[in-house]
Amino acid sequence: MLSVNPGRAVRVGLVGLGNVGSGALSILSGNAGQIEAKLGFPLRVHSVCSRSVAGKELPAGVDAVRRTADWRDVVNDPEVDIVCELIGGTGVAREVIDAAIGAGKSVVTANKELMALHGADIWEKAIAAGINLAMEASVAGGIPIHTVLREGISGDRIQALFGILNGTSNYILTAIERHGSAFETVLAEAQRLGYAEADPSADIDGLDARSKLALLSALAFGERIAPSDIYTEGIRRLTPLDFQYAHQLGYTIRLLCAARQTPEGLLLSVRPALIPRDTILAGVQGAYNAIWVRGEYGADTFYYGRGAGPHPTGVAVVSDLMRVAREIRNGSPERVSPFAHARLGAYRPIPITLQRRAWYLRFRVHDRPGIIAALAGILAGKKVSLDAVLQLPSDTKEDLPFVITLETTCEADLRDAVEQMAALDFLKEPPLALPMETSL
Template identity: 40%
Template sequence: MKPVKIGVCGLGTVASGTINVLTRNVSEITARTGCEIIIEQVGARRDNPACDTSALNVSRDIFDVVRNPEVEMVVELIGGTSVAKELVEEAIANGKHVVTANKALIAEFGNELFAKAEAKGVTIAYEAAVAGGIPIIKALREGLSANKVEWLAGIINGTGNFILTEMRDKGRDFADVLKEAQELGYAEADPTFDVEGIDAAHKLVILASLAFGMPLQFDKIFTEGISNIAPEDVSYAEELGYRIKHLGIARNTEQGVELRVHPTMIPEKRLIANVDGVMNAVLVKGDAVGPTLYYGAGAGSEPTASAVVADIVDVARQVGAGQQVKVPHMAFNTLQDLPILGIEEVETAYYLRLSALDQPGVLSKITQILSDAGISIEALIQKEPAEGEDHVPVILLTNRTIEKQLLSAKAAIAALDSVSGEVTHIRVESLG
């Protein structure tokens, strides 16, 4: 087969990893692809000491790459959604295939970009956009194609998982671990994107659309971060046989699709509860296959490059042979407009933590409120009062209920004279 010529846009962490992997593993990659992959041009405003480009044709104008008539496949690794979008649009208009690691671009503009690519007969590949080196896009689009996907749940932000793991292992508090994560380079100076779940939301929107065959709807997702998780919640979870993970969850129900990122208590015996540190994992439940799990590094130079290069090989295997990529961008050739449920319509179980006056009758008032709302209690822990305290911590695990019912019961409990301060709730999923 004839060689396939690619152009790489960007020379940051992932781009340098991509060039390094393509160079180091050239013999394996060529033997797998069946044709040579040639880096025809690199577009980057500045050099990167992590990557030797002395033998490459580097242009300081990134747009040179998408205008280069020799380039058949553009590898977009600059990130962001403004210049990257222009670049991808121009690449498509020029009839070039696109490989990208850009989750924000796909989550927010995928619908229109895929339509443009299909009109031009080119492909946009984006394995690296979700969960770094884990081939989860391939699993959903191809490996699980026999299934109705019922739900999926993923640890899809390594920074958040690192923080929660440290909080549990060492009993530390959120702010303290965040500071360390920033020093280690796991978290950005502005950590909002990671700890408030926006990064995870980008990834979840992509996964859910592929799983259920619906258009990308980033504006519909519910997102709650981990900054309010208290050390006592982590230890009470442990006591109840649970762990707290920041999960992206998508579930296809008869009422509509649940699409939500939030801290979640899950049974410690589940494999995904044991995914620690910066690692990612996605659990997918199909009607035929049952539960399957995919685990690996969700970020980093070479793990992400692994996914980028896998996409390059995928496209090159077809393009080199003069064929078209026939796997649909969104897994399905025709998409369904499934309604997305608001968070108040979601059904799940809950953990509640509150501070109640240590007096007879208080607990019965609390349980009465829940019972009146049709919410039954799975477990209840009441602690001894600390020295000199007249309030005690009360922890409840409820059965599955609709969120709006839980919230109204929670407000009624918080309004009791015998309950002081806020009532904390954390959603609980069995993932069984």
């Protein structure tokens, strides 16, 4: 059972001093007075750990803390009450958290990847050990969406949740939209500015957003959701031309994370989608994140802020540390896992191919007579209704772009039609199919 000397501060061991760790440390140091005033007792950094800790410059006020390059020193230190895991990944981070729980210490983590994959097991262990666990920073950095879903609107029954959860891809898409530059050019600029990693795959292929949507869906629906339950598609194929066509239609394009309850089950996806330009989500620009939650009783609520960065994410970590410190002081570990339920049936994920949406199909063709007739024939064969054909002026007949929009169609039929179209010899590349979110 937890026991903390009531006369002293609650003490933190920080493991990981990168972007988030250094941000959290600077807030713990710079805002120590207000943190103590709000808590009624001090929250102290007792030790810090990173592989290169010897060379790290620490903020004034925490330079006297114990430094170590071995995380076991933090976890096994009887003076440490809370272990804050800010390493990332699913290897050493898991060992740190398991060992901390084993040693009866509370844990704060920002690790979306680990919690999306193994959160249910980790929570079970934490509950059995009677320690506190908090993970606010694991989704949408500075937006306190965990607290919103677990506390603020937990009385509602969530019907749908939409999010822009990856700042890097949103920065890239909004830069393509604003400047008309090619995807590769904008990605290179994002890498130069430090918005995108040298290996950008986790961001631009939707994998980072998928981990976050898995966590948010678990919180929103009380369901066990694995990342593999979520249909995922990245943004590599988008061009400035897609934004021009989308604008003509009154839409823009974002990497949209969506979780919707239907009578059959949950539809989960991370994919580029057309969203109406006059919705609040379309206004989310640059590296910002946003989450839009639709409840049965409370209707729509919207949350917006910085999804990453040392200080926004650091605030989420420090606020978690404060909550856990209060719980330690009051002897009340949080005993309900956000992943508590077995599959509930109504919230069971179902294949995305069952969904019905309107569609945007963009083609690039060698121009010749009969193209529209050939495409319309395939659509008619699948009983899919064509809504409109759009063609912006083009200089060349060798690489002619145009767009067809489709009325509401089941994704399974749409995919069959696109597969048949991809074999047509006048296409320069397979058609790009994006859902149109007409109901946002």
